[in-house]
Structure formats: structure tokens, C-alpha cells
Amino acid sequence: MAKMSIAEALREAIREEMRRDERVFCLGEDIDVEGGFGGAFTVTLGLSKEFGHERILDTPISEIMIAGAAVGAAMTGMIPIADVQYGDFLFCMMDQLADNAAKMTYMSGGTVKVPMVMRAPVGATTRGAQHAQSLESFFTHIPGLKIICPSTAYDAKGLLKTAIRDNNPVVVFEHKLLYGSKGNRAEKSALSPVGEVPDEEYLIPFGQGVIRREGTDITIVANLLMLYRALEAADILEKEGISVEVIDPRTLVPFDYELVISSIKKTSRLMIVEENTRRNGWGAEIAAQIAEDALYYLDAPIIRVATYDVPIPFAPIMENFVVPSAARIVESARKLMKA
């Protein structure tokens, strides 16, 4: 067992897969320039030492090309791991991801495969509105993509390895405040959870959530940074005698409904916590699906705690107000118990 940050775990996953399979390569902006950053959050730092700059490919600032090249390489025998510095820039390559990556297999009647991975850091970190968005829900709406969001080092390594071996395009959402990036790429107010990672190889299948904390009164589904806020809230609520079960879905497409339903059978109350803005967030899909399949298990309305429907403001005072805090989760949980 080694202790690792999420950035290190992702790096190890990439390293192991690149050693295992020479078709795997990385491309992105500033991912491992000599003396550079190793990507915006150090995930690919130093990999070119072992694999060279052909397989750790620094690109021009050309997002359309990065995504398109990943699609083309994936269709013809390679396994690209592409990277954007901030998830927000996925909008610049949206067409390639939505119209090509997601549809090539289908449009070809299943004769073409697109085994690519698209990595994107998300989360608000006082950078202002264009470097703060959580874009999961733009992509869960696109059939043909798989969407994962690891929140621990263990999951980061196991899920990324699974993504690399998947024959379909997988978008990996990683949280800026969870990486544990070091040096001059360190993030203020980062949580940077360090976790145990087995020395022996392991893979984590998609579609299996985990219960991060057991409880009996309320089920909270939360991903990435919001998972930690939910756990923080659960501690506070416990002191008030409210027992919260916290579920980390780990992957959004596919999503582990069984786990959530088995949990609400017990708690009969559901809250979803998400960092993306509320309207049409992935939490809406979960809520709607549960309202259709498991309504009868619920004793109270389904609550979503999400970022308010505004662009992310720069001022920390305002950013902290719009992004769900442990306090807001606690407050919503109290209301929910009274409902």
C-alpha cells in the first residue's frame, strides 16, 4: 500500500497503462514541457522522461484539434488520453466530442471504435467565470460517452485504468481542489485528500457507486468536492441526531441506481449535492429517474443542493456563497427531516 494524492494516482494509472500497451499516449497543452508544469495540475509531470515526447505529446493551443486528433487516433489503432487545462475549455472542442467521438461507433453501425479518454479538471477556485465551471451535465446528455468522476486516489487510479481500456470515449472529470498538486501548481484552500493505493494492479468497473458513510435518515448522493462537503455535513448532522448515508456514484454514465434505491429504501429521503449549476444538472436526472422508479420509497421531496444558477463570481465571498457548502447541506438536511 502506498499513500498518494489524486494527481499521483492518475499519473501512476497513466504510467502503468502506457507501459502495458504502447498504443496508449497522452496529448494536451503544456502536459510535459521540460521545466514546465506537467499539465495545469501536474498529472502528467515527468512522464516524458520515461515515454519520450512522442507519447507525451505537447500540443499547440488548439482544442478542436486535440479532441479531433484523439478521435482519429482512437479510430485507427491508438488509445489517446487527451487533456484540457481547465474543464471550461471543453466548450471549445464540444463539436468533436459530441458529434464525432460520441457518434462514430453508432454512425458506422458498430464497425468503428473510439477508445479515447478525455480528462478535464473542474471546480470553482476563485479564477472567475471562465475557469470555474463543472461541466459533467453537458456530457451526461450525450449518448455514446461514458462519464466518470473519481474523488479518491484509489478510485482515480482504478477508474482511469478502466477508462483507458474501455473501447468507448470516456470523459474523466477531476476536481482541482482534490488533486493535491504540488509546488507552484498547488491550489489555495485545496482539500487534496491523500489515499491508500494498492501496489498490485486493480481496475474499478464503471457503474458501481460506493457508500462513503452509512446512515439511516437521509441518503445524500454527491460527487467530487461535494462528496467531502457532504461528509463534513454528515458529521455535523450526526451531533444533531440526524444519520446521513453518503453515496459517491463515482461514475455518472453509467450510474448505479441500485445502490441509491437500496439506500432510500432504508432512509426514505434523498438529497443530491452537485457543484455544477442547478438547472439541468446531473442531479436533476437522478431526481427525475428516482421520481419515476422509486417514488413510493420516499417520504419527502427529493432535494437538490447545487451551485446557484449564476456564472461563478470571482470574489471568494460570493463564490463560497453560490457553491454548496457543508453549512448549506446541513441546513437543507434539517429542512428535509421536517418535510
Added chain:
Amino acid sequence: MAKMSIAEALREAIREEMRRDERVFCLGEDIDVEGGFGGAFTVTLGLSKEFGHERILDTPISEIMIAGAAVGAAMTGMIPIADVQYGDFLFCMMDQLADNAAKMTYMSGGTVKVPMVMRAPVGATTRGAQHAQSLESFFTHIPGLKIICPSTAYDAKGLLKTAIRDNNPVVVFEHKLLYGSKGNRAEKSALSPVGEVPDEEYLIPFGQGVIRREGTDITIVANLLMLYRALEAADILEKEGISVEVIDPRTLVPFDYELVISSIKKTSRLMIVEENTRRNGWGAEIAAQIAEDALYYLDAPIIRVATYDVPIPFAPIMENFVVPSAARIVESARKLMKA
């Protein structure tokens, strides 16, 4: 009162607003080349005769530029009406719409306004996966945008005029099978509703849905083409003694929850019909919101009837299978009554 197709109604709205306010202009690909198409669906056909090619501006095939230019012109005293030939191409300009159009007012602390209109045809018409998507739900998730979807000639004119006078970016989703485009731009299997349009000027405020058909057993919320499929289904269901109330929201952001809630107070059953793919569609947001605010009025689960989560296949047999049909709505309604 004049009878008009939706394409004609949109054209009249643009014509009136361009006459009223010289800041209003149109830009897009092939929107009114001499001897050309007047846009992919004839909406802007002939307008250059009256307004000239400066104000009916044919552009290169450059979606990023089209959207960005609309943003820049809007911020500096103009009111652009931009156009994409197929809604799918919005992905090519996603960054400009999501990061600039939607956020400029906010990022500037309210000092800058972006009064632009982005028009986009949606719907599956046997063109294959890249010319078939309904993209409403990618945009309802973006704070700062308003989203409208007129389904009648009367609404098309009244809502578009309101959009043009709005100080914010408005995305207008229009349905290819509802335009009533003529000549060589006519669409096979188009519905092309013709509607009464008053001769005197009128505007339709955003956020006000309408009841297209009254009923007592089930409330169906449906937009664009799905509205007509829902009405068709309602006729069939009536013969079976199931009374359906059909609501056309007309605008998705803002959304008229009051109307829906007042309806389900009566029917206690809610179904949402949408043409976009199901996962994370706008119907999920409506369902989630109702499950949070009005759960107690419901006697049955909230049902969503949407396009299956697949890219749109080319073969009509398969396309008709994945897109909600009146038959599928009827079937779901019967189930819902038994629930």
C-alpha cells in the same frame, strides 16, 4: 388576421423589428444570397431586398466567428440575430455562447449588456446523427441565457419579437418539421402548422406557458414537434376515456411552473414529452423541480417520454422508433393511469 407558416411568422417578426430599430441585423450562412435558400429553412428569404446585404449579412462557414461577432456587436450597440443552419452546429460555437454571451453581463458586474438572438433549427429529419439533435437542454444548463421554443406561428412571431427586444442573449429553438418551408427547402413528412397571426403588433412575454388542450386525468408538458404528438395522443386517449391536459411551455428559461403545478393539482399526474435524448434532458429538470416543490399533488410517478439515449439513426424505421411517437405517448399514458 393573416394565416402564416412559422417560417413566415419568424420572417415577419424579423422584418418588423428591423424596420423599427436599425440596430437589428441578421448574420449567418447562406441567409439571403441572391438566388439562394434564405437560410436552411427560408426564414430570412428575401429580407435583403428590403434591408440590403449589410443588414442581412451572409457569412463564411465560421460558427465561432458568427457567435463571437454577435456577442461583440451586441455589447457595442447592435442587436444581432444570428443563425445556424442546423442546431447541431451550435456545438461549434459553444464556447462563444457559454463563456462569452452568457457571462459578459455578469463578469462585468452588470455594466455590459448582450442583446443578441441565436436561432437554431432542431429535430430529427432522416439526415443522420449530425443533423438531427435537439439541443435545448445543453443551453438550459447555462445561466445567463434565455431559452425559447415556439411551436405555432403566433408564438413564433410574438416570442421572437420579445427576444429581439430583450437585453440578454436569447437562444431560439425552432423545429424543422414545423417551419412550413416551401419550394426546394420543403421537408418530407413536415407538419407545417399554419396559424392565425394578428395584423397589429403584439409581443409575448417569456415564462408564460399555454394550455393547448384542457383535461383532467393527466398533465402532459411538451414543446415543439412533441406538442403536436401529444395532442395527437390526447385525441386517441380521449376515446379511451382518458382526459389529457396538454401544456406548451413556449419558453424553457424562464419556465412557467405555476401553470404546470396548477394543472397537476387538478390531474395529479405528470408526463413530460421531449425530443432530445432522455438522460439529462430539460424534462429531467421539470420532473426534479416538481418532485421537490409539488410532490404531494402527485398520485403517480412523473413520467418522461423522450428520445432514447442513442445518437439519431438514419433509417426512418429506426428514427421513428427512437423519437417519441403519438403511439408511445398513448402507451405511457395508459401505464400512468394504472400506476
Added chain:
Amino acid sequence: MMISIERILSMYEQMFLLRNYEDKIYYMFLEGIMPGTIHQSQGQEACAVGMLYDLRKEDYMTSTHRPAGHCLAKGVSLNSMMAEMFAKSTGCCKGKGGAMHTGDISVGALPAIAITAGGMPVAVGVGLSCKMRKTDNVVVCFFGDGASNEGAFHEAMNAASIWNLPVVFVCENNLYGASTHIRQVINVENIADRAVAYGMPGEVVEGNDVLKVNEAATRAIARAREGKGPTLLELKTYRRCGHSRNDACGYRDKQEEKEWFDKDPLKITKDYIQLNKLATDEELEQIEKKVLQQIEDAVEYAKASPDPKPEDALLHVYY
């Protein structure tokens, strides 16, 4: 030097196939027995055939919303192309792709991409793959004059150049992007002139002369194969058909149409053959009859093929 007889005859045969395949589709489409829309390539046969004639099966091609000629010339089977147009389960995309997405990866024809210039960054990735896998395969990337104004064009051209990739960028300049004349949307004489912005060789080619196209293709493909990097070829050509469906081309100058219609690539090649007595009229007729029969057979095959099942729509979302 004089081209070999069977070479020129088979080029003519291919061009004749492309032309008559499209014409046949056009008539059937007007009859209303075909779903969707069509973007046809009559008049641009010399581009597809000249560029792809010497490509290997292992080489790749990316195409556009106007892919029929490219696909047939790259070796996608006539039957599977026709069946796709009829939305049959035997189509090259099993009826899921349609006219704008035909292709067959087994012969190196990627499913066509209908997003203008959307295939260009993909071609960069294919070139990267050919290079990284240490093959000497190349990619021919087709796009139009209008596509050269897309951001995707710029990003793809630049990347292919700095990475020295085996990509041949082929701009079929048919003077129009839909109804818009290229002169109205670019401020340079030739699209090939844009190659200088990427330090890439650019060449203007008479796109309706299959031999001229093939000569340019030979140079560019050899360059790519030898690892010397990408080339931009601009093939000057013209649509004999509408942009799509029953487009009457009201936006085109009649004089311009006449001049270009006179430069019919099939006629140019046929004249060359006859002038140089490379085949008798009988031999040519034989070829043409054979091809027309193949097309009829393909139509029969397609019509006789089974429709996909509605539920097949749920397959192939994931590989």
C-alpha cells in the same frame, strides 16, 4: 510520359461509375423512394479518382457531407453504398449512418463527417496514428472551399505541419459553399495560398483533369509516405449538381456554369483516350455497359435487402 492503357481505362471506369451512381441516386431520390437528403458529387469525379487511385487499402481517407465519390473510389463496395442510401441493414453503416456518413473502415474509408471541416482534425489524429505505429500509411483528407474558413481547418493544418504528419489535405474548390461563392468569403486568390501560414507546400491543380490530379496526388502521397510531411492540394472543380436535394442553383452565374460544364471530367478523360487511341469506342462502351449493369444490380441488391429492425436503433451506441 504516356500513361498505361489499363490505368487510364480503369480511371475512366471509376469516374463513369461515380457519375452514374450519383445520377441514378438522383433520379431515385426524386422518385421519393429514398429517405433523407443527398449532397452529390457529379462533376468532381476526377478529384476523388485522381487522388485515391494509387492509395493502398491500408491508407486512410476522411470525407465530408458529399462522400459518395470518395467512398467508391476508396473501395467501399457499391452494393453497401447503395444499400445505405436505401437505409437497409446491409448498408455500409447498417442503415445508421446515411448519405452523409458513408464509409468502411475495413478499406480505410472512415465514416464521413458531415460537420464542415470536422474531418480535418480527425485526419490529423489518423496521421498521428500512422506515424506513431511506425507504418508508412498516409491519410487523404477531403474538404471543401467553404470548409477552409472553419477554425478546424486552421488547427488541423497547423498541427499536421508542426508534427510533420503523413496527411494530404485535399480542398475540392467547387467555387461554392452551399449557395455562397468563395470569392465572397475569402480575400485571397487561392485556398492553396493558405498553406504558407503553416509552412506547408500548397499547390493549385486542375481538378477536372484526372491525370493532372493524379500527378499531384502522386507527389503529395510520396512526400507523406517518405515522412516529409503534409501537403495542401487545391483542386479547382465544379458541381454539375445542386448543393443538396433538388437545388436549382439559382445563385450561380449561367455563364460560369456553361464554362465549367464544358470542362466535364469524364469528357476530358474520354477525349484523351480516344485522341490517343488507347481504346476503341466499342471497348469504352463495354466498360460503360458493365458499370451501368453493376449499378442496376446494386439497386436490386439494395431493394432486396432487409430493413433494419426498429430496435436495432438501440445497438452500437457503445462498442
Added chain:
Amino acid sequence: MMISIERILSMYEQMFLLRNYEDKIYYMFLEGIMPGTIHQSQGQEACAVGMLYDLRKEDYMTSTHRPAGHCLAKGVSLNSMMAEMFAKSTGCCKGKGGAMHTGDISVGALPAIAITAGGMPVAVGVGLSCKMRKTDNVVVCFFGDGASNEGAFHEAMNAASIWNLPVVFVCENNLYGASTHIRQVINVENIADRAVAYGMPGEVVEGNDVLKVNEAATRAIARAREGKGPTLLELKTYRRCGHSRNDACGYRDKQEEKEWFDKDPLKITKDYIQLNKLATDEELEQIEKKVLQQIEDAVEYAKASPDPKPEDALLHVYY
């Protein structure tokens, strides 16, 4: 011809302000009393001042993730800039924009756009607006060397050219896009060479010499004002600072750094003034002291300014 004394002195004063504003921010940021991140412009002062010195208030400017110098030179108030860095309600964006989005439309400075090249299509729209409203206003559009590889660059350059818009495209080539040297990502000598692809004049300018920049600016701006269309200016310059935050620039060649650091735009201008005896050292000191005081005052103003209320975050989503 010799430049007027007050002109060169006020240019120097502006450059001195830009440099010391950024340096002050840098120290305060390291102290940790400032939120977010910083992308600074030390070393590129001659670009901002030379380009914008003669711009009218009614003229427009679009900027990037590195906007401080541009904004100050365009006339955004020092106090409101500083207050925005402190995330105060008195900031030029009321604390909502932050370091990457500073601007003030009332002086023609659009809120900076932090998406690389994202401001270029917007500048096209501003140029369109200036033209359609029949004003003789112009737009100066700043972007970086790295931005010239974005599709947005291509689409914007082409549109501005075919529509003959009053846009001056200014590429501040500081040799790096983040950690990536421009040589690794383009295959042409100069970014200005890309102008030919759009039929637009392109010019390479010594970007650290404010007078040379100003001369080029004067020509390009006059051309735009007279309705003769856009120009691409490439200003060769260099960052004296990191790309962002506490970046030690480990990716830069030390020799390269030394050569460029010697070409300090402030020193070049000061030397020019002293060589031509346009001001005494006392006069220069006066100016510098005045500016340093203004900066200290701005810091005081910012610190004393009220924070926004948390709920203010809910305002201004819509106009």
C-alpha cells in the same frame, strides 16, 4: 521626426505605472492577501502603451487573460483595477470578474476574455458594429502568440478581412504560450506571416520599443479609421514575469531570458529620454514618485473598499 516631450514623458509614465502596478500586485499576491491567480505583463508595457496611446475613448479594445496593462493603458481607472484584484465591490467588475476579466465598457475596454483567442471573434463583432453604426471608431484586439493556433483566430482574421472591418489585430509574441515555446507549435518564422492567408497586411514590430510600436499603431489605426480594413501587427516582446502566479519559468532558456531582459522597454524609453535630454533625472524621478504614490493610494482605496455582499452573487445574471 522628433517626438514631443510631453508625449514621450506621458508614455513613459504609463509604462512605469503598468510595470509598478504589476510588481505591486505580485508582492501582495505572494503575501497571500489577494485571491485567485495572476497573469502579469511585466516586460510587455511598450505593447499596451504604444498601441493604445492614441486611441480615443470611443474606440474599443479587447483583451486576454493578461489584461492589466491593456486596461490601464485604455483608461480603466487604477483604483477600480486594484479594487477588482482585491475582489471588492468598487472593482471595475464589482468583484465579479477578477484578474482575468477586468475592463470598463465606459472607456471602451471590453471585459477581458480569458479563453485563448476567444476575444478575437468578439472584436470582429465590435468592428462590425463600429462600421454599421457609421462611426469611425476602431477596435484594437490583443492576443498572444499561442492564441494564433486557435480556430477562433482563423475565423476572426478571415471575417475582418472580407468585411474590411476597422480592427487592429495585435499579437503580443512573447515567445511562449504558457510553458510552450512558439517554435514548437508553429512552422513559420513570424505570426505576422499568417496575414497573407487572409489578404491582410501583416507587420513585425519591435515590441519593446514604445515608439516603434506607436508608429506601427498609428499606421494601422489610421488605415482602420479610413475604412481601409484590418491589419495584423506582431509585436515581438517577452514576459519578465512568470506565465501565472509564482511560475519560475523553468522552461525558458537562461540566455534567452538575459537577452530579452536587457531589452527592458522601460529602460529603452528612459534611455531615449535621457539621451535626447527630453527630461532631467529630477523630472523623471518626480513622475516615478507620483506614479508610485498613485499605486499606494489605489491599494489603500482597494483595501478600504467594502466587500461585495454574498447575495450580490445573485445579481447581474441578466441585464
